[in-house]
Amino acid sequence: MKQSKFEPSEEVLSGDTTDIYFARTIDILRSEGLNPVATMEVFTSRAGMLCGMEEVKALLAKVLPEDNREVWALSEGETMDSKEVVLRITAPYQSYGLYETAICGILAHCSSWATAARECVAAAHGIPIISFGARHVYPSIAGIMDYSAIVGGCAGCSSVAGAKLAGIEPSGTMPHALIIVMGDTVKATIAFDKYMPPEVPRVSLVDTFKDEAEESLRVAEALGEKLDSVRLDTPGERGGVTADLVKEVRARLDLAGFSKVKIFVTGGLDPERITYFLESGAQVDGFGVGSYISGAKPIDFTADLHEIEGKPIAKRGRIPGITPNPKLKRVM
Amino acid sequence: MKQSKFEPSEEVLSGDTTDIYFARTIDILRSEGLNPVATMEVFTSRAGMLCGMEEVKALLAKVLPEDNREVWALSEGETMDSKEVVLRITAPYQSYGLYETAICGILAHCSSWATAARECVAAAHGIPIISFGARHVYPSIAGIMDYSAIVGGCAGCSSVAGAKLAGIEPSGTMPHALIIVMGDTVKATIAFDKYMPPEVPRVSLVDTFKDEAEESLRVAEALGEKLDSVRLDTPGERGGVTADLVKEVRARLDLAGFSKVKIFVTGGLDPERITYFLESGAQVDGFGVGSYISGAKPIDFTADLHEIEGKPIAKRGRIPGITPNPKLKRVM
Amino acid sequence: MKQSKFEPSEEVLSGDTTDIYFARTIDILRSEGLNPVATMEVFTSRAGMLCGMEEVKALLAKVLPEDNREVWALSEGETMDSKEVVLRITAPYQSYGLYETAICGILAHCSSWATAARECVAAAHGIPIISFGARHVYPSIAGIMDYSAIVGGCAGCSSVAGAKLAGIEPSGTMPHALIIVMGDTVKATIAFDKYMPPEVPRVSLVDTFKDEAEESLRVAEALGEKLDSVRLDTPGERGGVTADLVKEVRARLDLAGFSKVKIFVTGGLDPERITYFLESGAQVDGFGVGSYISGAKPIDFTADLHEIEGKPIAKRGRIPGITPNPKLKRVM
Amino acid sequence: MKQSKFEPSEEVLSGDTTDIYFARTIDILRSEGLNPVATMEVFTSRAGMLCGMEEVKALLAKVLPEDNREVWALSEGETMDSKEVVLRITAPYQSYGLYETAICGILAHCSSWATAARECVAAAHGIPIISFGARHVYPSIAGIMDYSAIVGGCAGCSSVAGAKLAGIEPSGTMPHALIIVMGDTVKATIAFDKYMPPEVPRVSLVDTFKDEAEESLRVAEALGEKLDSVRLDTPGERGGVTADLVKEVRARLDLAGFSKVKIFVTGGLDPERITYFLESGAQVDGFGVGSYISGAKPIDFTADLHEIEGKPIAKRGRIPGITPNPKLKRVM
């Protein structure tokens, strides 16, 4: 467990982000002097890839009494089935009852991002996917979102915060804004090349002012061997990026002798669209995926008490006692 | 503008949560000595309720040069059409280029929550909606999510952080956990009543161990006049909460003389389900909505440069120059 | 042929239940002195299980002249294909022309019940099905309906008349009315046990006043070893009987040491619903099926003349002459 | 109440056709000495036309104690809404508990037939409908089925038993069998005319051996003014009866001077098909409907106890106490 990475924040520890009724529950139980050892199980509402467990464990390590706790869990990035129990905590209830909201929320959001990323990665059959969705989420989760995408198999991400969490370098090309401010794609590409450190790949965005094929040839001629890729991001108003466009740009680059220049595609990508490119035989060298990953619907998790002081119990609709799951490993 | 409420965080100001290519763009432009006055417009990909603008304004107030800026915007909570421009910034590009990711992200997420909340509120025709979805999102956004739900018309929310941002008291009943730990619904309800301050309404959750109608009568008899409501949250394994269940509990409470006790419904609610209750004639007194609001898909926003030093310009697919929108008001 | 069982009724023999035009036809032919030996074939409009043939044969045995008749038929309970000829009669037309309506009607209704029962039995993969649909049909056919369901594979039926025809004991549990009159499920179950002969299995209906799981444990504790089964019949207003409910009741009975108590399910069952229980892994020990069997749409049968005095003939749309069907056996 | 018409049969009175568990319930209550005055309500599962109530009343008149009974009911042929209470009995439970199965069964089947007939009548906009479905039901219900069809608005029926119950003459034309036995349609029609009493309309079936239009002209020429109608019953193998066929036969009859000869259509008719003929402008003078009416799925009825000795009670899922329905009239 990398504690430094997922140090629980003050707002979580204080109960500020929790549902108020858990805070009240702890108050009542304290007043009543009730603090039984209770077993809580957390299960997922649908299948996918589990993510967020590292952070949950960091939280539990901080709040559970070291001498009276037992925690079983699946691992970060492990596959989970619908209804599968992914976490089981046995400890005095007052020590962790307040954090049910946070535990469920962390797993819900992180697992949804990792699962969506995994779907794109599976569809791409080895072609790298970069997570480009930071712009579609609230800034305070841009980092954890990109971290989860990396857990899900993405080869890179655009946010600095996400790259830090995942222990990699952030990825990125250039925005339309740079080209518009500089007035020309070739000029912007040359400036990019001039100032950026050598390890940053030269990727030129070629749909801003001119036909993509024409612009690809212009930047290739301007940068020569140094050009790593062109990025196609044609807007929907112009038909979006199609497999035919990729094939044509590829053919025209090859005809002009630039067969080493790669093609990177972005804009409205999801597993279905990625599959379309692959099935059409368009030779894409990388995909940048945005809101399909970052806007993935959280996967609901549910927490239930199943034992109180060792005795099976459950609310109506649930089975009392421990739910067997041989995949669970003891982690604490 | 309530600056204290939406003070920009260090991670946003530092560019840590931004897409790396904006950071690089600013580097390049600085190296080139280019800092033209540029006009950026932000438009939404679909219709809904705008939210997050207060926070965006707080950010811009901090970063734009006071003597060389002009900002036009729609207001927090205002309705927006598909493709409508909601924000127009004119200022030296280096002062704000780094924040395109954060600006789009704040609006995307907050507007999605407010819009989803608004849909529930519209469906409920005056019956109060409480936002109960904190458990389905990453903890660091529980507060802003609940704030946005309140902007969208919710009467309350369960997270402490959200209530603070919205300037109200948090709402909540009791969790199944309290009842399971105490072993009986009546016992838990009496304890709740004993320790909670008088202004907290006594709402008893009645589906944990016994038939909902039977349990409703038991808690009503135990608390008498003090009981404000019963909360029905029947799990799907037991058929969920149905309009018929609500009608029957209402009838049995009335028959036993408890016609003042209200009925609060939670579990899998969305506008369609709320409409079902209303059209079935079930007399619900409040709804708690979870993942329909908190898991709403972010509404993509797009930022485009439309003028450089007063001259119309635009990338392919967009119209150069200012996009007229008489609804915009100058805010800075 | 068990003639005692299917003695033709006076109203059939008199022609009272026939279509008037057959009575008129016989009148005309008599007046004209026409009574040729005619061959009539009866075929089914859709595939299924043939039933009612025993009764049809009893009727024909009574009305056809013994020395001038030839009857070929499929057997009771035999499978039939769409359009298959199931009966072929060769005899003087005046002897049987009046009974075309009755013959078609008996086969139509009995075959529909047997076919529907067969579908349920097939879906249940060995778990017994009891026919519980007498309450949905006109009383004079309750017996023949339940008889047909037994032919279709049901293990029992609830009507006394049906059980008599099928030569078995009627099956049944207890109605909600008994429990409501006695005021409590446990009390009603004890009274049932006190007065019923020992060979009647003790099956307690557990959804009348309390939660099904709670009530199951109460009756199990009250009757101990004598309790054979609990019956779940949760109404739609409470979500109906679900696989999850069955699993939970099973688990709670097992936890309490009552693993020998069986679970019998009723309410809105059909092959699709039965399959749902099996595929969900819910351990049901018996199903009671009502209107899916008793309200099955009659399978239309059609009777056509194909030979007159040995010469092939047919109306337009049909093929003149005998229709070959090697499955037919000579029965008269 | 016409008691002679609906004298309860011995098999109903004896409990032979009931579900065995009602017989057992009466045994148990007798042994316990329990016979409270109980109120049972019967409601329908879907909207339609109520039928069978006359027979139910005849049964109740026989079994309920005259000095301790109160019965409220809708009338035979009255419209009922989904879930509407159509019958309320207050009497000592032992006097009627045994008959719950029969009461529900009578109403279920009769109402389904009347409702289906009503739908055909509504679709036909005044063109008479004759019930022709006796051949698709078990003979013992042919009569009550046709009676119900008449209650539903049919102008006639083919079974003798049904006509008796409804107090009318049975209707019918001639079967294909008569024509096939006689070898020619014209010959059969002339024989029919020769022997049938004058009040029976001469309706000739014209699709047996020759083209329908050709045969229509042949029989019209043979019978002249005496021919009332031709009946079209073209089998599906020949395309069934179509609106175009009706129009053509009409036109050819008119051209030949037989504009008074009517056209009667049978074969696979239901409200949708009847509407098709009317909307196509085909001039049909009468429809014969078979299995749409006789094979209509029984409308489930449910009986619930709502008061015991004047006190509201009900099983889970139902509302205790009397269900208000101002349409109910006291009938006993």
Place this chain on the structure above:
Amino acid sequence: MKQSKFEPSEEVLSGDTTDIYFARTIDILRSEGLNPVATMEVFTSRAGMLCGMEEVKALLAKVLPEDNREVWALSEGETMDSKEVVLRITAPYQSYGLYETAICGILAHCSSWATAARECVAAAHGIPIISFGARHVYPSIAGIMDYSAIVGGCAGCSSVAGAKLAGIEPSGTMPHALIIVMGDTVKATIAFDKYMPPEVPRVSLVDTFKDEAEESLRVAEALGEKLDSVRLDTPGERGGVTADLVKEVRARLDLAGFSKVKIFVTGGLDPERITYFLESGAQVDGFGVGSYISGAKPIDFTADLHEIEGKPIAKRGRIPGITPNPKLKRVM
């Protein structure tokens, strides 16, 4: 009747293009000495606009005996309903029997083109439609196809032969081939302007080598006031012509002062697509429609004999005698 325009061809008059069985029929009738005055009616299988009647009349004028003929018909371009009789010929059968194939074929094809054209014209609400589909049909019908499109409301057509038949000038812009051969759009446009007569509008095709918006500005600057329109024909590989593209080209032309230059759209157009442009608010000045018109499925016409020597007759399925249609006018 403009005889010069629709002079019957030798291959039609000779019977070369007819179904062989009509030639044989005439042979047989001649051998038998049968040549009755017969009335043939021609009706359409579906609604639409009638076209080809002028040519049919020219044929009939040539073959029917002047002193023994009566022809009633709808007019060229008149609306017809499904099943409507559009032509009625009364004359000696031998004079016209051979031409049934040709008459039906002319009306079938011409009416389908006119009807499809009419649908486009209706969708365009006044914006001119040019028929551009000659390239999708066999050359010998290019002219009559374009003539029919003009009857259907098109403002022009691209084929020389069609324009001649319709009495107008052919319309056209320039093909991609000209631009590719000349190597540059501006160069080709200047050459076009240099050599074409002044009355030919200068319409430049702007999607061959460069971005459409960029190319539009280049040709506008090169030709100045002389440029009439730009034509957008973006191929599907590049997303086709979209409403957004039209709006953007319009806006960029206007910004550059070329608001008089019109925009002409071609490529995959049909009424639905035309409606899309109009509903999207894109300001299109003309549409070129190809295969939707030229490849329209022929509208089947059927010819039936309804009278022989004044006596009503008809084959099965049709009504004997004259079919009344007050819209028919006597034309011969």
Place this chain on the structure above:
Amino acid sequence: MKQSKFEPSEEVLSGDTTDIYFARTIDILRSEGLNPVATMEVFTSRAGMLCGMEEVKALLAKVLPEDNREVWALSEGETMDSKEVVLRITAPYQSYGLYETAICGILAHCSSWATAARECVAAAHGIPIISFGARHVYPSIAGIMDYSAIVGGCAGCSSVAGAKLAGIEPSGTMPHALIIVMGDTVKATIAFDKYMPPEVPRVSLVDTFKDEAEESLRVAEALGEKLDSVRLDTPGERGGVTADLVKEVRARLDLAGFSKVKIFVTGGLDPERITYFLESGAQVDGFGVGSYISGAKPIDFTADLHEIEGKPIAKRGRIPGITPNPKLKRVM
């Protein structure tokens, strides 16, 4: 190449049927003195059977300079995939540019007819298909349409012109008109037999005045051994030709000893309907297909320039240079 068969017509050679803009292009290039050797490729928009290539080759042989041309093509009747290049011409552009419209049009229409015919032939599994659609197309293409149907696999065609092009005898039976004029089917059949040369098969159309089965027996008895087939063409008003009708006519013919008389079916046939007859087991001996073949939607073909003077070039959306297709053979 059979030049006599496909001699290019004057209207094609003159450019009369071409799009005007090709004529203008040639004018401009002549004025500019530009006549480069250009390579044009023609590809199909969808898969099918190529037809019309013989005629295209005859045209090219006439117009291309013998000493400076290279033509590669697929063969008449060869299968082609979607987007496949079927023709590649390299020659001075002025020699063939004018004929792009005609080349595309010939291939479009002929390939659509051949492809549709091929689909019917495939569905018929060896039962012969006759092309009967001349009546649904403009007369000038009746011949080429039937020729294409023969290329597609049809065993015969009804038009004289088509049979000539294909080098076979035309096929046909008799029209309803002959029977109506003669007043009786048997009479018409006898006359047909009397006057037609012996090699024309005697096929009698049997649905005009009487029931098809009855009429079949009548003509079989009248003609005896000479009768080759009966043709069923029952109109939709009488239910059309069904598999059951075919089976019944077959059975009645066989019963009467006419098992050698074949059954030929026409009316509304397409591959789906043909498959229905085969799957139903109806023994059809021949099908006559009309508008499915003759009204098949033309298959769009597109012509693109890919090289100018040996240098790769292409408009946007296409790949510059020769498109490899090993199936192409050099034909000139």
